Structures are given as C-alpha cells and as structure tokens.
Amino acid sequence: MKNEVKTTTTQKVFRILLALFMIYAGFSHLTFNRIEFQTQVPDWVPLSKDLVVILSGIVEMALGLSLLFWKKQRARIGWALALFFILIFPGNIAQYLDGRDAFGALNSDRARLIRLFFQPVLIVWALWSSGAWKAWRNSKK
Incomplete structure (x- = not known):
C-alpha cells in the first residue's frame, strides 16, 4: 500500500473535522466526561473501567493528532482509526x-x-477521509 495518497478538499475538511473530534473526545475521556465514559466499558473487560477510559482517551488523542499531522502515514492511520472504532463498538453495544x-x-x-x-x-468516515480506501484500491492495481 502506498503511504501517501492525494485526497480531495472535501476529504481533507472531513479528515480535519474527524481529527478534531477525536482530540476533543480523548481530552473529554481524561477530564470532564471521564465518569460518563466508564458506563460504556463492559463489565466483562478484565481491567479497571477508569484505566480503560484513560487509555482509550490517550489513543483517541494520538489518532486524532496523527490524522492531522502525520501526512505520509495518513492512510495507515485511517485504517488504525477504523479498527479503533470497531474495537470500542462492544462498549456501545453493552x-x-x-x-x-x-x-x-x-x-x-x-x-x-x-x-x-x-x-x-x-x-467509513475514517477510511474515506484519510484516503485509506483509495490507497488500498491503488495497491491492488
């Protein structure tokens, strides 16, 4: 997979919005919404709910910052963010x-x-706005 992919202006705007959302969400995990996010951690997770919230907040901030600033790895960051959204989905279901x-x-x-x-x-937002889908399709040609 090619590391750097050209994206449209619309994709860039939506990528920046998603990155800012992730940074904000991560910050809120560590501060004012910390207790609220603990309600999403399923009881079967073998870690402290507070630790899970703190770690997920750090990951969210790191992914958001990476999506904004790490241009050469943007497609891979898009895949990582999509995977993160998949991994936290059981919490939403719980x-x-x-x-x-x-x-x-x-x-x-x-x-x-x-x-x-x-x-x-x-x-889909993470994969599309980061150019991850396009990079994957280009790698298959």
Whole structure:
C-alpha cells in the first residue's frame, strides 16, 4: 500500500473535522466526561473501567493528532482509526443492552440504539477521509 495518497478538499475538511473530534473526545475521556465514559466499558473487560477510559482517551488523542499531522502515514492511520472504532463498538453495544445512561442524551433505549448505527458511519468516515480506501484500491492495481 502506498503511504501517501492525494485526497480531495472535501476529504481533507472531513479528515480535519474527524481529527478534531477525536482530540476533543480523548481530552473529554481524561477530564470532564471521564465518569460518563466508564458506563460504556463492559463489565466483562478484565481491567479497571477508569484505566480503560484513560487509555482509550490517550489513543483517541494520538489518532486524532496523527490524522492531522502525520501526512505520509495518513492512510495507515485511517485504517488504525477504523479498527479503533470497531474495537470500542462492544462498549456501545453493552451500554445499549445494559440500559446505561450517559452524556444526558443517551438516556433511553431508543437513543442508545440509534447511536449504534453511527459506528459504521465513523468507520467509513475514517477510511474515506484519510484516503485509506483509495490507497488500498491503488495497491491492488
């Protein structure tokens, strides 16, 4: 897979928005939403819920910063971010199944269910905006 891929202006704008969202989300994991994010950690995870929230916040910030600044590895970072979204999805499912409220807005089964449908959107967003799909397709030619 070629490391650097040209992206459109629209992809760049959406990549920057996603990166800023990830940095903000990571920061919120470490500060003002720390307790709220603990509700998403499934009970079967064999680590402290607080540790999982802290580590995931650090990963989110690192991925967001990398997506903004590490141009030569942007496609690989897109794949890493997509994988991260897949790995945290069981937490969202557990939150729905266990009926755990969070963030004020996730206070009903309906709201928690709707949220589950946004995870694939985030995965596609990461792959498209980073040029990861294009890089993968180009590598197959």
